[in-house]
Amino acid sequence: MPDAPHGRRDLADATGDDAGDEALMLAYAAGDAGAFDRLYARHRGGLYRYLLRHVGNAGLADELFQDVWMNAIRARATYAPTAKFATWIYTLAHNRVVDHWRSRGNVRVDSLDDEGDEATGALVDAIPGSRVDEPETRVASRNARARIDEALAALPPVQRDAFLLHIESGMSLADIAELTGAGEETVKSRVRYAYAKLRAALGDLA
Secondary structure, three states: OOOOOOOOOOOHHHOOOOOOHHHHHHHHHOOOHHHHHHHHHHHHHHHHHHHHHHHOOHHHHHHHHHHHHHHHHHOHHHOOOOOOHHHHHHHHHHHHHHHHHHHOOOOOOOOOOOOOOOOOOHHHHOOOOOOOOOHHHHHHHHHHHHHHHHHHHOOOHHHHHHHHHHHHHOOOHHHHHHHHOOOHHHHHHHHHHHHHHHHHHHHHHO
């Protein structure tokens, strides 16, 4: 986890166990480092998967992951809860991915060709989960994850991006449309196409 500045902890009433992400971010901006720790714990898994499944390299995903959180730390003073925190942090992640590919002369995410069952993430979660301590189950889980990663990598970048934003952050189609600059119907089509292709590739895992 990136280092977070520490400060006063006088906002405990706003950062209880049921505190929303936006309240936690505001508390962190006011100096409550514990609020940042809770935000990080809530979002690190999905955010890391979003980045890893875009770049396909753990070392690079780690680097981008750290960059995103450091950008969030630097932006804390200007943060305003005009949208959900998840939308805000995934916007930072999306922009970091775009910047990464642009810096390498590859516009995989933002040179998007429009393509025309909502994705629920069920296929991505459909990995053997019972008897997790048994060797054969661990092998099956690794194999399933490898197949999922391959299927996601095979998607057109726009479809993969919309799908991952939808299932990892829980963003609405309208939010994704605003983030990416695409129309909501276009985003809806991208998510549907992605889901259909993943279902075709991974249907036996569900």
